[in-house]
Amino acid sequence: MTTRFALSTGSGLSAADAVEHTRFAGLDALEVGWSQLDAAARQSLVDAKAKGVQTSSIDLGAQPDPRELAGQLDDIIAFSGQVANRRLLITGGTGGEKAFAEFVSGLRWLAEATEPLGFALVVRVADTAVRGDALLRTTADLRRVLAEANRGNVSAQADYQAFASAGENPAHSTADLVGRLGHATLGSARATAGGYSPQDFLCDLSVYGYGDVVAVAGPDAEATASIVDELGGTSTYDAERLSRIQTYLADDGLDAIVLNASKNIVAATGYWPMNGTILAFIPKEGEPHLFVPAGEETWASRSGWHNLHVYQAGRLQDPSLAETVSSEFAKLANSQGLLGGRIGIEGPFRAQVPPHMAHEVSGRHESLRPVLAEAFSTEPVFMSERWTRSRAAKTEQELREIRRAAAVADVGLRTFRDGIGDGVRDIELATEVESRIERFGIGRDGTTRVRGYAFVMSGPQTSQCHLDYEFSSTRVQRTGDNVLMELAVVVDGYWQDLSRAFVIGEPTAQVERIYEVAEASFLAAQRAAVPGATGHEVDQAARDVVEQAGMAEAYPHQTGHGVGVAFHEQYPLLKPGSDHILEVGNVIAIEPGVYIPGVAGIRNEDDLVVGDPNGATSLQGIPHAVSVPGR
Numbered sequence: 001m002t003t004r005f006a007l008s009t010g011s012g013l014s015a016a017d018a019v020e021h022t023r024f025a026g027l028d029a030l031e032v033g034w035s036q037l038d039a040a041a042r043q044s045l046v047d048a049k050a051k052g053v054q055t056s057s058i059d060l061g062a063q064p065d066p067r068e069l070a071g072q073l074d075d076i077i078a079f080s081g082q083v084a085n086r087r088l089l090i091t092g093g094t095g096g097e098k099a100f101a102e103f104v105s106g107l108r109w110l111a112e113a114t115e116p117l118g119f120a121l122v123v124r125v126a127d128t129a130v131r132g133d134a135l136l137r138t139t140a141d142l143r144r145v146l147a148e149a150n151r152g153n154v155s156a157q158a159d160y161q162a163f164a165s166a167g168e169n170p171a172h173s174t175a176d177l178v179g180r181l182g183h184a185t186l187g188s189a190r191a192t193a194g195g196y197s198p199q200d201f202l203c204d205l206s207v208y209g210y211g212d213v214v215a216v217a218g219p220d221a222e223a224t225a226s227i228v229d230e231l232g233g234t235s236t237y238d239a240e241r242l243s244r245i246q247t248y249l250a251d252d253g254l255d256a257i258v259l260n261a262s263k264n265i266v267a268a269t270g271y272w273p274m275n276g277t278i279l280a281f282i283p284k285e286g287e288p289h290l291f292v293p294a295g296e297e298t299w300a301s302r303s304g305w306h307n308l309h310v311y312q313a314g315r316l317q318d319p320s321l322a323e324t325v326s327s328e329f330a331k332l333a334n335s336q337g338l339l340g341g342r343i344g345i346e347g348p349f350r351a352q353v354p355p356h357m358a359h360e361v362s363g364r365h366e367s368l369r370p371v372l373a374e375a376f377s378t379e380p381v382f383m384s385e386r387w388t389r390s391r392a393a394k395t396e397q398e399l400r401e402i403r404r405a406a407a408v409a410d411v412g413l414r415t416f417r418d419g420i421g422d423g424v425r426d427i428e429l430a431t432e433v434e435s436r437i438e439r440f441g442i443g444r445d446g447t448t449r450v451r452g453y454a455f456v457m458s459g460p461q462t463s464q465c466h467l468d469y470e471f472s473s474t475r476v477q478r479t480g481d482n483v484l485m486e487l488a489v490v491v492d493g494y495w496q497d498l499s500r501a502f503v504i505g506e507p508t509a510q511v512e513r514i515y516e517v518a519e520a521s522f523l524a525a526q527r528a529a530v531p532g533a534t535g536h537e538v539d540q541a542a543r544d545v546v547e548q549a550g551m552a553e554a555y556p557h558q559t560g561h562g563v564g565v566a567f568h569e570q571y572p573l574l575k576p577g578s579d580h581i582l583e584v585g586n587v588i589a590i591e592p593g594v595y596i597p598g599v600a601g602i603r604n605e606d607d608l609v610v611g612d613p614n615g616a617t618s619l620q621g622i623p624h625a626v627s628v629p630g631r
Helices: 016-022 040-051 073-084 097-117 140-151 161-165 172-173 198-207 221-230 239-251 262-269 297-303 321-335 369-376 385-390 396-420 426-441 459-462 508-530 533-549
Strands: 005-008 029-033 054-062 088-093 120-123 154-161 181-187 212-218 254-261 279-285 288-294 306-310 344-347 450-458 482-490 492-504 561-562 569-574 586-588 593-596 600-603 607-608
Touching: 005 016, 005 426, 005 600, 016 029, 016 040, 029 040, 040 054, 040 073, 040 279, 054 073, 054 181, 073 097, 088 097, 088 262, 097 120, 097 140, 097 198, 120 140, 120 181, 120 385, 140 154, 154 161, 154 172, 161 172, 172 198, 181 262, 212 262, 239 254, 239 344, 239 385, 239 396, 254 262, 262 279, 279 321, 279 533, 288 297, 288 321, 297 306, 306 321, 321 369, 321 450, 344 369, 396 450, 396 482, 396 492, 396 607, 426 450, 426 482, 450 459, 459 482, 459 593, 459 600, 482 600, 492 508, 492 600, 492 607, 508 586, 508 593, 508 600, 569 586
Parallel strands: 005 029, 005 212, 029 054, 054 088, 088 120, 120 154, 154 181, 181 212, 254 344, 288 306
Antiparallel strands: 254 279, 279 288, 450 482, 482 492, 561 569, 561 586, 586 607, 593 600
16 A cells, blocks of 8 residues: 655745655655745745645644634635645644634634635644643544534544544544544654554555545655655556556547546546546646545545645535536636647446446536537547547556455455355345455455445356346255356456356266366467457457357357456457457456356356466456355
8 A cells, every 4th residue: 555645844844945855755745834935935836836746735823713814815825726735724722612612613714715715624633742732632622623613625634643642542533533534644653652553544544535645744854755665655646547648639639638437537547436526637738637526535636636626516505517617627728728629528338337326326428518618619529449448458556456456356256155055045145245345345455445246146047147137036056056146346446347156066967068168268268368369369269169069059248358447348348350459458357158048157257467478367366166065
C-alpha cells in the first residue's frame, strides 16, 4: 500500500524553503499556514504549482470565532484558486461552553460561505503537548463539533500524533471518525503508540475511505524523506495511464475528452466512483480535472489528480448536475482555449458497469451531450474504438490492482470448492461465497470496497449455464452431481470473471470425458494467447479441441474477452473472426465450456495476463479438478 504524502510547514519552514524540501523529499504536495503567506510566499506557491507541487491545504490556525475571518475570506478564496487548494484547516481557541458555542456558530457561517465554492472545512484538534488549554483536544470534541455544525462540507482531521499526545488510542479515535474524515496527519510521529503503528494508521485511513494526502512534518528535508520512504513512499496518479490517454487523443484528433461512465473513470483515474456522477476532463496536453460531488472528494483523491473540483449536489437548494456541468465546463473551455474545439464524449453502451452503488446505476453520459455542446460552443463527438483499444493493455499499476482483485477472488473459488457437498443448497453456498469474499477482501492491502456476485448451479441445470439467466436456486446438491459456479468479483473498481465446476464424489465416465475435453480446450487457448496472436486464433485453438472430440455443438459461445475495469471488456475479444491483436499487458478471461443437455456443463474460467511467449499466465491459485470428495 502506498500513500500520497504532503509536507507540513507547521514546523516553521518558510514557503520557499517548504517547496524545496517538498521536492527533495520526493513529494508533490504541501500544506501551509495562512499566517505565513506574505506576497513572496504566495508567489513561491504559485510558481510551485506550475512545476507540479500542489498546495493541498491551508491551515487557518486557531480561530475562537471563525466569523472574524470575514474581512480575509475573499483573499483566502482568491489565493486558493491560484494554487488549486480546496481544503481549509481550522481549530478552536480556548475556553469553556460559551467559547465552544461561539466557535460552532462561526464555523457554520464559514461553511455556508464556502460550501457553494466547493471548499472543504476540516476541524482539527490542538496538540495538547503544545496547547494544554485548547478548546478542541479529543476525538469526542471533534464529533461534537461535527454534530452541532451539521454541514456537509465540514469534516474532521485524524491526527496520529495529537491523538496519542492526548492519551487516546489512535486506532479508536480514527475509527470513531469513519465517514467524516477530511484530512489526516502523522505530524512527525514515527513511533508506535499503544501497539498501533503509523503503518496501521495509514492502512485504516485507506480502509475507512480516506484517499487524500497525509501530512508529515519532519524536522528537515532528509528526515521527511526518510519518514516517507519508511512508510511506503508516495503515490501519485498513474503517469503511464495518462500518457496513453493523451496519445489516444492525439491519434483521434481530439482536443479533450469528458468521461462519466464508471468503467471509464476507473480506466482514466484508477478510482471507482460511488454513485456515477463524477466527471473527468482530460485535455490533449496538460493536467486532467475531476469533478466530484461533495462528500466524495477524499475518496476520489485516490486518483492522485491535483485538480479536484467539488460541487454541491443532492439537496433541494443545490443546482442540477446539468447546471453544474454547464457552469464549470464553460470556465474550463474559456481558460484552456477550447471553445469550438473537438471534444470527445462517451457514446451509447451495450452494457453499463455499475459504480459502487450497484443497486442504482447512474447513467448521465448521454444526457450531458447538449450541456457540453453549449459549454464548449461545439457539438461533442463520440469517442472511437481507439479509446477501447488504448486501455486494453494494462499499466504496471493497473496490473497490481488486478492481481489484488484476483487474490480476493481466489477466496471465493476456495470457499465454493470446499463448500459443495451432499445436502448443501445452492443458494446457501452462493451467499457464503459472497460473504467470505467481502469479509476477507475489505481491509486487505488497503482495499476499501469489495463485492462478490456468485451463482451456484447443480445437477442438470449446469448444462444450461451458458445461457444468460444464471441464478442460484434452493436445489439441494447430491453425491454425483456436477456443481458449477459463475463468479464476478470487483475490488475497488477492478473486476474478475471466473468459473469453476466440480463433481461431488466420483464422476461418471461421460462427465469425466466432458471435463477432459473442456480442460484440454482451456489449455489450448492458454497456450495460444501470446502477444501478436489474434482473438480468432485463440478461439480456434480452443474450438479445434472440442470439434475433434466430436462435441462441436456442445460449445456454443466465444472463448473469452478482456477483463479489468469491466467484467466484460470489449477488447480483445476471443471469438471466431476476431482480428483483435493480443498485446503484452492484456488481461483476458478464457472460458471454453462443454455442455451436454440434461447431463452436465463444465466450464473452468481463469483470468490471465498476456506476455509470456509460451502462453498467458493465470492469475488464479485454485486449480481445476474434475471432482472433490463428498462431505
